[in-house]
Amino acid sequence: MTQYTLPFRAIVRGCGGALPDRVVTNADMAKFVDTSDEWITERTGIRQRHIAAEGQYTSDLGTEAAKAALADAGMKAEDIDLIIVATATPDMTFPATASIIQRKLGAGAGAAFDLQAVCTGFVYAMATAEKFLASGQHKRALVIGAETFSRILDWEDRTTCVLFGDGAGAFVLEAVPTEDAGGKGILASHLRCDGSLTDLLFVDGGPSMTGTVGHLRMQGNKVFREAVGRISDAMVEAAEAASITMDEVDWFVPHQANQRIIGGVVKKLGLDESKVVSTIARHGNTSAASIPLAWSVAKADGRIKDGDLVIIEGMGGGLTWGAAVIQL
Known part of the structure; x- marks a missing residue:
């Protein structure tokens, strides 16, 4: 538990999301696994989920979300000098999905790495990016949460396959001197x-x-x-x-x-x-x-x-x- 007094604050400048086009409803799930819309909705609140298309990867969704976040922030990829991707479903064992997204964005040679804390990954990634920016080591970061969980599901296990979907979200963070941050x-x-x-x-x-x-x-x-x-x-x-x-x-x-x-x-x-x-x-x-x-x-x-x-x-x-x- 720490009260941060470093020279910079990590401020949110933009956000964006990306979802695959394919939507799978609970009724669709019931066609191939022993479940029902009522069973899923009552226990989870889930009514539908998005599933990545064949050949659509975690990096594709992450790149799309990053572009949306950059547009929301009014920034370009070359403004970014740090990319952190929280994911438990990377494109490959290595290189990091962050490296692939960096290339797809044309973001240049800033730091880029993946972080794995499963569903807590985005919180961990935001905290990590904050440390880099608050120290002054980096100026602007893309923090991305991106997953294709459909690739690691057992589609015959009704207790898990009905819960998860695919998608990505991203934030743009910027280091601002603490005295100029206005408490943000x-x-x-x-x-x-x-x-x-x-x-x-x-x-x-x-x-x-x-x-x-x-x-x-x-x-x-x-x-x-x-x-x-x-x-x-x-x-x-x-x-x-x-x-x-x-x-x-x-x-x-x-x-x-x-x-x-x-x-x-x-x-x-x-x-x-x-x-x-x-x-x-x-x-x-x-x-x-x-x-x-x-x-x-x-x-x-x-x-x-x-x-x-x-x-x-x-x-x-x-x-x-x-x-x-x-x-x-």
């Missing part, structure tokens, strides 16, 4: 991992262990039981580090994993439900992409605007979890 920027973050719980959510393959990609496996009930308390604690810690109260928060943009988890956090912290941004019904769980995707929707429809105080949170395999407070 990433005010605080709180990141955690409990490696003793790796068996609750994992992929049963990998280059070193099996030489295969593997499939996603999850003990859903146990993940649910861990989620509400850990997420709530991280949000409280981040808020305390930022010296703000939950009542001051204008918008809560959670990781879109399960509507019941989001509702549990809202109830535990006594949050105003009208301040919650939820896109899970349309997108499903897009892992590291879910927070920036939801944010971009809320900005496009006029909810999130300049001057707002926003808190984001996530929890994913590892188990990892975290939260961050951002003043626009």
Whole structure:
């Protein structure tokens, strides 16, 4: 828990999202797996998800989201000197998907790397970018969450395949001298991992262990039981580090994993439900992409605007979890 007093603030300048064209509804899912629209909606809040086309990769979605974020920020790719991509579904084992996106954008030779914290990945990536920018080492960053989770799903496992979708979201951050920031920027973050719980959510393959990609496996009930308390604690810690109260928060943009988890956090912290941004019904769980995707929707429809105080949170395999407070 740290109050940041470094010479620069990392300010959000733009955001953007990208989704594959193909939409798969719950009714579509019921055609090839033993499930129903009622079963999925009641337990998760999900009604549909987007699925990447054959030959459409994580880097393609990430590049599209990055272009949208750059346009929103009024910047060009060559203005960027740092790219961080949060993803658990990279194009290849290496090079990093960030390197591929850098090439596709024509962003030049700034730093670029991937970060893997599964569904908490975007929160981790924002906190990491903030450190680079606040130190003055870099000036402008693209922080991207991009996933093609459809490639690691077991499409015969109804407990997992109905939950996830593909997509990407991106932020443009800029380093601004603290005295000129007007209180804006990433005010605080709180990141955690409990490696003793790796068996609750994992992929049963990998280059070193099996030489295969593997499939996603999850003990859903146990993940649910861990989620509400850990997420709530991280949000409280981040808020305390930022010296703000939950009542001051204008918008809560959670990781879109399960509507019941989001509702549990809202109830535990006594949050105003009208301040919650939820896109899970349309997108499903897009892992590291879910927070920036939801944010971009809320900005496009006029909810999130300049001057707002926003808190984001996530929890994913590892188990990892975290939260961050951002003043626009």
